[in-house]
Amino acid sequence: MSSDEPGATPFHSVQASFSKFQRQYQQTLDRWTPHVFQRWLATLFLLALFMLRIVLSQGWYIVCYGLAIYLLNLLLAFLQPKFDPSLEDDLLADEIEEGGDQSVPVLPSQRDDEFRPFVRRLPEWQFWLSATRATLISLFCTVSEVFDVPVYWPILVVYFCVLFALTMRRQIQHMIKYKYIPFDIGRKARYGGSK
Numbered sequence: 001m002s003s004d005e006p007g008a009t010p011f012h013s014v015q016a017s018f019s020k021f022q023r024q025y026q027q028t029l030d031r032w033t034p035h036v037f038q039r040w041l042a043t044l045f046l047l048a049l050f051m052l053r054i055v056l057s058q059g060w061y062i063v064c065y066g067l068a069i070y071l072l073n074l075l076l077a078f079l080q081p082k083f084d085p086s087l088e089d090d091l092l093a094d095e096i097e098e099g100g101d102q103s104v105p106v107l108p109s110q111r112d113d114e115f116r117p118f119v120r121r122l123p124e125w126q127f128w129l130s131a132t133r134a135t136l137i138s139l140f141c142t143v144s145e146v147f148d149v150p151v152y153w154p155i156l157v158v159y160f161c162v163l164f165a166l167t168m169r170r171q172i173q174h175m176i177k178y179k180y181i182p183f184d185i186g187r188k189a190r191y192g193g194s195k
Contacts, residue, residue, distance in 0.1 A: 029129075039128050046135045053142050060142045061153040067138040068160050072167065074130055077122035078182070079171055085178040118180055 032039055054064050122130075141147045175181065 033125065036124070036128075039132075043128060043132045043135065046132065046139065050135055050139050050142070053139065057142070059148040061151050061156055062149045063138050063141045063147050065151075065156045065160065067134055069163075070134050071131055072160075072164060074122060074127055074134075076167060076171060078120060078124070078127045079175075080121045081178075081180060081182075082119040082121045086174065118182060120182065 050064075050067070054060055
């Protein structure tokens, strides 16, 4: 038997099984992609199951807090534009301070002159996938007693509520200042065809 033959070692069989599992996993994700409402319903069901587990067992508050902070982080990334206008303003101000060439006109001359679509920092698909994975990992963490750290949970709830209020206030102020809305609101424009 030659070492050039495929499947000659146990490593090759493990690698083949792993790649087969990866393909099946990717096919399953590809099938779920167009079903946005059903995906989010499934994630909300997992979150409700997780919260029910926390409430009934009266433990794993630190896991719950960690999941809440991670979901807040995902939500903020979902609401923010990929190209942050405040960072562009800072870069432009730094360039002017360093003696950059101010005589060269920049097109367009104002921000309102050109339509720029809203591109999210975190796309909806990645938001859903990360939230679902985090919820599943948190559910599995509640199986082990190792993660059941005794904490005074009302402090964690108050701290999370304050953190949520402050970060959302800052995010809303950012949206108002740079005049963007991260959601499609209103009637969709239809081009061509009958009205």
